[in-house]
Amino acid sequence: MKILVGIKRVVDYNVRIRVKPDGSGVVTDGVKMSMNPFDEIAVEEALQIKERGECDEIIVISIGAKQSQEQLRTALAMGADRGVHVLVDEQIEPLTASKAILSVAQSEGVDLILLGKQAIDDDNNQTAQMVAALWDRPQATFASELAFTDGKVTAVREVDAGLEVLEVDLPAVISVDLRLNEPRYVKLPDMMKAKKKTIDVKSLEDLGVTSGAGVTSLGVRAPEGRQAGIKVETVEELVKELQARGLVND
């Protein structure tokens, strides 16, 4: 089996997000960037599948600016075999990303596409679903457990009502949830070896994908700051305050 894992470079989850003063986006200059945590789980899962002898090659793909190669290197240091970097400088939409991922998946002839359930920067939660639709192959999203048996994968999904078990035929697209596994630490010697692994750099044109502009961003705003609370002494006072704000009826 051959697995393709998608990786996105995002603002690290520890960083306090700040909106640019002109409202055109969030500040990324000088800010710590990392691999999207869900993608790290996807990489870890691919490694575990390979370590069980159920996979021959893991390819990691990232679509983004030049610096995305840092995150690809991290995945290679974790143990992925090689990388594909689709170099784009502007922000792209989930649909464009899906087309690029699919194009690489098809030319590589992969059996499984593993993706994070969403990227923590835009929280779109769309790419896995779009790739499956474009590919016309089965999908299992929010997987928290995976098992493979002759050409099929059984996925336990975390849904609002509890856990749902799906069996899908390969090739398929799977998006992973937080509880699937705990990603490993990267070892220094592996980091050194990763520098020697290959990363193919491609453009969207190379993949025959045109970057669509289906969504226009009107602006980005920080949430309103919370108003300071007030202290009331009595229940009557509380009711009066609530009425004054129109929160309870007179």
Next chain:
Amino acid sequence: MSDRDVIEFDVLIVGAGPAGLATAIRLKQLREDLNVCVIDKASTVGAQILSGAVMEPEPLDELLPGWRDNPPPILQPVLKDEFSFLTEKSRYWMPNPPQMNNHGNFIISLGATCAWLAEQAEEAGVEIYPGFAASEPLFNEAGDQVIGVRIGDMGIDKQGNPKDGFMQGVDITAQMTVLAEGCRGSVSKALIAKFGLDADCDPQTYGIGMKELWQVPKGRVKPGTVQHTLGWPLDTSTYGGSFLYQLDEDRVALGFVIGLDYQDPEFEPFEAFQQFKNHPSIKALLEGGTIISSGARAIVEGGIQSLPKLEMPGALLVGDAGGKLNVPKIKGTHMALRSGMMAAEHLAKELTHSGYDQLWRGSSSAAELHKVRNIRPGFQKGMWFGLVNAAIETVTMGKLPRTLSNHPDHEQLRKVSEPRLSPQYDSSKRSLEPRDRLASVYFAATEHDEDQPVHLQVTDTNICVTRCKEEYNNPCTRFCPANVYEMVETDGETQLQINSANCVHCKTCDIKDPYQIINWTTPEGSAGPNYVNL
């Protein structure tokens, strides 16, 4: 354990600050054949670097001649120097001391500059690995030569047992190890003690520097303005003052540096900084703005009389790991870059320690430190004496045949039984963020996995509840800018609680604790603050 991975390099550099990166770049320029590796404990290069910073550019001109065409991301030429004395309500302009003349210098973010320097180093063929902390030095069998460092383990729980995913740290060995850990480096500290490198010099002395980067409302900032103040809110027995550097894009970098030879055990450095921000003249600039990032870092102040020997078998000390900062200028970046380049030039000839100390002491950097050697120690006798002494030393250009000596900071605290020296600060009238130290830690984006051994090792917690409580009233609960130390009562018994996850790696506790029982050690790699452009 014998199955530990070992990696070999020709030269290993611990710390990707200006000193370490200058060493690496220069070494590769001179000797392409050498394998040069730089490690840093921060998650990315620059994320744990905190500086003012006004930089003298000459060393960069020497290291990377074309750098002005490919500059670091924050680079604001200094246009104006201002120096003033504060009282609670007023501000008195004073003549700018000659050491503080910044004509031709640049306001930078040292963190951002180091990230940029790291790119130049990688292009030159240096291997840089952030996220890996050197936990201890390695020695040859005879134990008389440094042969590298051990990287700390990952995935150990609080009790010291391996967790799932435990990863043993590797050993990195090298023919020469260059320690570029900056002020009060933990490996450097161990080696200075082991080889007695400070046997023939005065004790090292330090300050604590706190800094915030602000985004303020449009139109207030005059980019290129450099301001320093003395006076309020410090009492005259405490050495210190503020810096405020105005950047482009409506950003202001400001901070406060306080000598760790302060005497009042009740003094709270963090509170003094916050008080300063609420001075009418400063508040007017900040009000309505937000903090981008904040943090704290110790700064080395001992000067040439406290400089340890800079070499030992197998290793060198560069930058502030050795202690080369020029205090009257509050500048160490140019010295760090120069000492790194000098170390590289020395190693390029032969991979030996021998001769580096002499090379540095014969250099213009040593002469620069010699000239200003008596200025900082003069302030031990209070601010007014210090200022007069500084004027004399400046006029005579350090030629008076005397050298004032330094004393260990941790011995300077008076007992709580003696009268208080520092004013009590009233925090209730302050309106600017952060409210308190915990709120401030939030802007440092500091992160430590809570389930790991406490990296602040207190060797005798008994002293905390007995002698220290009585003599100094637990000053660690006040000098730590991140509120790591707390005395808490459980079941009627008072105990020291160490909130190690808040630590911003400033090293103040390691320096100022009066009994020298706090030992700052490296936590898991990548742990610690994640500063943005500090």
